[in-house]
Amino acid sequence: MTNKQRNNLDIYDDVAADWWSDDIRWVRTLKNLVPARLAWFSRHIDWEAKAVLDLGCAGGFMAEALTDKGANVTGVDPAAQAISVATKRAKQMDQVIRYDIGVGENLPYPDDHFDAVVCVDVLEHVVDLTKVLAEVARVLKPGGLFLYDTINRNPIARLATITVAEDVLGLLPQGTHDPKMFIKPRELRDALAKAGFVSGPQTGLGPRGINRRGDFTFGPLPFKTIIYMGLASLPEFSK
Numbered sequence: 001m002t003n004k005q006r007n008n009l010d011i012y013d014d015v016a017a018d019w020w021s022d023d024i025r026w027v028r029t030l031k032n033l034v035p036a037r038l039a040w041f042s043r044h045i046d047w048e049a050k051a052v053l054d055l056g057c058a059g060g061f062m063a064e065a066l067t068d069k070g071a072n073v074t075g076v077d078p079a080a081q082a083i084s085v086a087t088k089r090a091k092q093m094d095q096v097i098r099y100d101i102g103v104g105e106n107l108p109y110p111d112d113h114f115d116a117v118v119c120v121d122v123l124e125h126v127v128d129l130t131k132v133l134a135e136v137a138r139v140l141k142p143g144g145l146f147l148y149d150t151i152n153r154n155p156i157a158r159l160a161t162i163t164v165a166e167d168v169l170g171l172l173p174q175g176t177h178d179p180k181m182f183i184k185p186r187e188l189r190d191a192l193a194k195a196g197f198v199s200g201p202q203t204g205l206g207p208r209g210i211n212r213r214g215d216f217t218f219g220p221l222p223f224k225t226i227i228y229m230g231l232a233s234l235p236e237f238s239k
């Protein structure tokens, strides 16, 4: 599958019906990234009974995993078909997850609503990062936590995620990423500070092994050259 216009978000709707089927390798890759992210995020937050927004949730991989950890999860994504599939899946699995269609730049939630916002593999796709971070700060309660991962911007990240993953190995549909939208860790920390956050640790994330199906499994890495994850918090008395 190719994505003729770079960063065209229709690809998520196009594969929505197969999101949970395990038939599409790049969708399985997103699923395989969940345990490593969740393990690292969970070092910094106890999810039990927390109100958590999964921003850019697509078909709900992270939302479901967060629910299994005891969080009260809401998922939001502009891809309507993906949200429809996520909603059906939650019903099938007897999970209480609220899913909404919406964009990060204009979140359909009141101020001070969530304890945490999780945003994985999304920031490098959004049209207006500054607006998204302002919206995340708005919907978080004072002291709330923002947990993210995204892709670094440099020649090695471009080579790994576009030349190798998209063009050579076909691990991602061609055109999934626009390398200009990748974000350097320092830029993200600066943008978070402008939105009122105090940045916490960041760490690398990448392949650590291969499973029986021949897909990559993932874990934290000591370098942030390609994918990195991190967290930031709002001060307790910020609002």
Ligand SMILES: C[S@@+](CC[C@H](N)C(=O)[O-])C[C@H]1O[C@@H](n2cnc3c(N)ncnc32)[C@H](O)[C@@H]1O
Residues within 6 Å of the ligand: 009, 012, 030, 031, 055, 056, 057, 058, 059, 060, 061, 062, 076, 077, 078, 079, 082, 102, 103, 104, 105, 119, 120, 121, 122, 125, 126, 127
């Ligand atoms: C690579 S997928 C990641 C999906 C999911 N977070 C996961 O890891 O399984 C990127 C997602 O970001 C969503 N997205 C893109 N732009 C967005 C925006 N401005 N606001 C919210 N979500 C957005 C897309 O619709 C898509 O579902």
